[in-house]
Amino acid sequence: MIVDSHTHAWEFWPYDPPVPDHEQRGKVENLLWEMDRVGVDQAVLVCARIDHNPGNNDYVADIVKKYSDRLIQFADVDCSWSEEYHTPGAADRLRQAAERYDLKGFTHYVKSDTEWFASDEGLAFFEVAAEMKLIASLAMGPNWQPALRELATRFPTVPFLCHHMAGCRADDPSKLKQIAESASVPNIHIKMSGFHYVSPTTWNFPYENCRDTVRGLYDAFGPERLCWGSDYPVVRRAMTYQHALEAFRACDFIPAADQERILGGALSDLLAAAGS
Numbered sequence: 001m002i003v004d005s006h007t008h009a010w011e012f013w014p015y016d017p018p019v020p021d022h023e024q025r026g027k028v029e030n031l032l033w034e035m036d037r038v039g040v041d042q043a044v045l046v047c048a049r050i051d052h053n054p055g056n057n058d059y060v061a062d063i064v065k066k067y068s069d070r071l072i073q074f075a076d077v078d079c080s081w082s083e084e085y086h087t088p089g090a091a092d093r094l095r096q097a098a099e100r101y102d103l104k105g106f107t108h109y110v111k112s113d114t115e116w117f118a119s120d121e122g123l124a125f126f127e128v129a130a131e132m133k134l135i136a137s138l139a140m141g142p143n144w145q146p147a148l149r150e151l152a153t154r155f156p157t158v159p160f161l162c163h164h165m166a167g168c169r170a171d172d173p174s175k176l177k178q179i180a181e182s183a184s185v186p187n188i189h190i191k192m193s194g195f196h197y198v199s200p201t202t203w204n205f206p207y208e209n210c211r212d213t214v215r216g217l218y219d220a221f222g223p224e225r226l227c228w229g230s231d232y233p234v235v236r237r238a239m240t241y242q243h244a245l246e247a248f249r250a251c252d253f254i255p256a257a258d259q260e261r262i263l264g265g266a267l268s269d270l271l272a273a274a275g276s
Helices: 028-038 056-066 090-101 114-118 120-131 142-154 173-184 208-221 241-249 256-273
Strands: 003-007 042-046 071-076 105-109 135-139 160-162 188-192 226-228
Touching (some): 003 188, 003 226, 028 241, 071 090, 090 105, 114 120, 114 142, 142 160, 173 208, 188 208, 188 256, 208 226, 226 256
Parallel strands (some): 042 071, 071 105, 105 135, 160 188, 188 226
């Protein structure tokens, strides 16, 4: 079983520069074709209501109903681009989204206001996550790790899943050190996605310059708290979907059984326990 922890689907391509197929490039059918081609069984769709896509949560919900055996929705709740970002009522908005979309998880992109996690609003938000057994998929830089450790310690039943190697950079070992410290908190997990973000050179398959970063995260978190992800279709700006899979497989210092856990087993277990 291979489960992709980080994909997207959009009705309109949200990024610059514009593409000639802006109404097709983000469609889920492309993702499913890529998954079938390389043997990926399931994928988490990380919603992002960014440019031209204010209805992305609803669009993805309809997709998941159609392909419920292949796709899982993590709805965009109060992400950094929204007008609601870190405003009063976040807990109610999370509850409403979880009930409306029957969620197992949600995604929350953050800015630099690290104090929000410890605020009354932030704590109420994650109290709902704990109550409803939701996975918290977070996009944030390494500077958030101390605040995340405090939050995850306070809510030990909530799995916190950090996007794209939690903001590691191959050319800045200090970021890896900051993130590795969070391995001391057992409910913090890391997506092994975004090799093209970790590498100082985007076009660098098979990303040998990321191997020390991957090794450091593997040594710190082990196979049970690492989850492979592709970042499709955004990853197409740097490599193919298959490349995103093979970049991880090329880290052959990870034993085969542990690679299997990272490629799907660990996330499958989290999803099985979520939202139930």
